[in-house]
Amino acid sequence: MKFARVIGTVVASHKYEGLEGVKFLLVQPLDRDLxxxxxVQVAAxxxxxxxxxCLVFTVGSxxxxxxxxxxxxxxxxxxxxxxxxxxxxx
Amino acid sequence: xYLARVVGSVVATIKVDHLDGRRxxxxxxxxxxxxxxxxxxxxxDTVSAGPSDTVLVLDEGNGARxxxxxxxxxxxxxxxxxxxxxxxxx
Numbered sequence: 001m002k003f004a005r006v007i008g009t010v011v012a013s014h015k016y017e018g019l020e021g022v023k024f025l026l027v028q029p030l031d032r033d034l035x036x037x038x039x040v041q042v043a044a045x046x047x048x049x050x051x052x053x054c055l056v057f058t059v060g061s062x063x064x065x066x067x068x069x070x071x072x073x074x075x076x077x078x079x080x081x082x083x084x085x086x087x088x089x090x
Numbered sequence: 091x092y093l094a095r096v097v098g099s100v101v102a103t104i105k106v107d108h109l110d111g112r113r114x115x116x117x118x119x120x121x122x123x124x125x126x127x128x129x130x131x132x133x134x135d136t137v138s139a140g141p142s143d144t145v146l147v148l149d150e151g152n153g154a155r156x157x158x159x160x161x162x163x164x165x166x167x168x169x170x171x172x173x174x175x176x177x178x179x180x
Contacts, residue, residue, distance in 0.1 A: 001114075001132035001167060032097070032118060032130035046106050046164065057100065057114075057132050059164050063151040067106050067164030080164050081105035086116065089141035090097040 001057040001080060003030040006050055010042055018070040025050060025079065027058065034086070043077040044068060055083040093120045093173060096143045100132050108164050115139060115169060117147060122178055133167040134158070146171030 008026035023045040031037040034055070043058050046067035050056050056079045058064075064078035065071060094117035102114065112134045119129040124144070131147065136157065139145050148154060151166040158165060 002130075003132070031128060032116060047104050049104050057102070059166060061151065061166065063154075063164050063166040066151070066155075066162035067108070071162055078164065081100075081102035081109060081114075083100060083102050085101040086098055087101070088098040088116075090095065090118075 001059050003032070003034055003083070004028060004041075004043065004056055004058050004079070005030060005034075005036075006052055006054045006056060006079075007040065008052065016074050018073040019075075022068065022073070022075070023048060027056070027077075027079070029058075041077055043079050044073075044075045046078045046080050047082055050079050050082055057081050057083060091170075092147050092149065093124075093176065094118055094131070094133075094145055094147045095120060095126055096139050096141055096145060096169075097126075097130075098141075106164050108158075108160055109134070112165075117145060117169065120144070124176065131167050133169045134165055135169045137169055137172055139169050139172055144173040144176070145169045146173055
């Protein structure tokens with residue numbers, strides 16, 4: 001899983017079956033120091049509670065769809081948690 | 091699998107059910123000389139790894155699901171070993 005910052009929402013009224021009710025958010029991937037890294041991506045919100053400016057972590061590839069209520073959906077990036085705190089030890 | 095060093099921990103109250111009760115550690119990938127790279131992952135700990143430990147990380151969803159007994163499971167990155175020593179030859 002990787003850190004990301006929620007920077008917006010995506011609205012798509014016409015989408016593949018199984019994706020109804022799934023919230024799509026625009027996220028900026030972050031490096032380990034929480035600085036922006038790479039290009040903006042769209043993530044499905046598996047927590048259903050993330051919103052703009054939230055620091056979250058995401059899971060990619062096949063595991064992203066496994067985070068969703070409907071398993072066989074075309075999702076390759078999902079928000080699986082909202083970060084409260086990061087404790088750095090090194 | 092790859093070698094990494096534990097550089098921190100991540101706390102998240104709101105997360106998908108698969109992550110409930112699991113310890114999330116921030117790991118920095120190592121190069122062949124044992125130096126940290128700028129690549130990282132947030133991994134689920136299965137071996138009680140501690141700060142600064144060099145660890146063995148599995149980054150594959152099917153293996154992760156089998157080890158954790160999850161189906162479905164939105165987890166793909168696990169710490170599966172604490173490394174005592176690495177010998178680079180040649």
